[in-house]
Amino acid sequence: MTSHKRLHLKTYLLILVMIIAGPLGNLMLGKGMKNIGKITTEVSSPSEFIHVFVRILSSGTIWLGIASLLTFFVAYMLVLSWADYSYVQPASSMAYLVVALLATLLLGEVVSPLRWAGIAVICLGVFVVGRTNPRTTENC
Amino acid sequence: MFEVLFFSLIVMAGTGGELCVSRAMKEIGEVHDFRPAAIIKVLGRALRAKWMWIGIGLMTLGFFSLLAILSLENVSFVVPVTALGYVAGALGGRFFLGERVNWRRWAGVFLVCVGVTLVVIGRT
Numbered sequence: 045m046t047s048h049k050r051l052h053l054k055t056y057l058l059i060l061v062m063i064i065a066g067p068l069g070n071l072m073l074g075k076g077m078k079n080i081g082k083i084t085t086e087v088s089s090p091s092e093f094i095h096v097f098v099r100i101l102s103s104g105t106i107w108l109g110i111a112s113l114l115t116f117f118v119a120y121m122l123v124l125s126w127a128d129y130s131y132v133q134p135a136s137s138m139a140y141l142v143v144a145l146l147a148t149l150l151l152g153e154v155v156s157p158l159r160w161a162g163i164a165v166i167c168l169g170v171f172v173v174g175r176t177n178p179r180t181t182e183n184c
Numbered sequence: 185m186f187e188v189l190f191f192s193l194i195v196m197a198g199t200g201g202e203l204c205v206s207r208a209m210k211e212i213g214e215v216h217d218f219r220p221a222a223i224i225k226v227l228g229r230a231l232r233a234k235w236m237w238i239g240i241g242l243m244t245l246g247f248f249s250l251l252a253i254l255s256l257e258n259v260s261f262v263v264p265v266t267a268l269g270y271v272a273g274a275l276g277g278r279f280f281l282g283e284r285v286n287w288r289r290w291a292g293v294f295l296v297c298v299g300v301t302l303v304v305i306g307r308t
Binding site: 067070071073074077078080081082083084086100106125140143144147148151153155156157158159160161162163164165166167168169170171172173174175 | 186218250251252254255256258259260261262263264267270274288289291292293294295296297298299300301302303304305306307
């Protein structure tokens with residue numbers, strides 16, 4: 045039974061890593077790109093495109109975001125090696141709420157009540173999508 | 185205008201990329217052996233699959249579109265809207281990979297659409 049408990053703990057822990065590292069990654073990408081400036085006004089010629097591209101690739105915040113998203117990805121892969129996809133995916137739908145929560149707390153973004161409602165409905169939708177059979181095609 | 189273009193690219197290229205990777209991995213077959221040497225062998229086979237490279241190309245395009253839209257819009261707006269990928273995923277799974285998408289999954293997809301609509305309307 046203790047190994048069963050440990051498996052549960054391991055699963056919860058990794059899902060927690062997923063729903064924090066994923067949104068945090070997106071947040072850092074957002075912050076990094078806001079520092080670069082609006083892409084539509086920054087880029088108006090091919091040479092400016094390369095210049096902006098280099099600035100993106102030399103931004104520490106962007107790389108932190110990518111590292112955070114990679115952490116999310118590794119946690120996702122690891123947890124999928126023992127837990128069912130139809131269990132992990134609905135649990136990770138929480139990430140949509142977490143991203144909005146962190147964006148208001150850390151970046152000071154304003155989220156209207158209607159948008160909160162929309163985000164909650166999206167979470168519910170993703171939850172329902174995930175709670176279905178992960179394999180519907182025949183094995184070849 | 186640009187926003188619609190970038191969101192379309194994130195959803196279509198991102199999901200299209202995942203569908204191509206999924207198709208490539210299904211061609212390779214289910215992975216049973218998880219020893220490091222066996223995984224490296226699977227990776228080697230995956231990198232020789234045509235669909236894998238199309239998938240990686242599309243996902244890269246999706247990622248840079250995400251960066252582009254994040255320079256224009258708030259994260260709390262962008263990330264929820266990218267959930268439209270589930271709609272594209274269900275459609276692509278049905279028509280590109282021949283998966284049977286049951287009514288429950290369609291119901292979830294419908295809820296995602298309703299949620300995204302609310303997020304767009306609730307723009308501050």
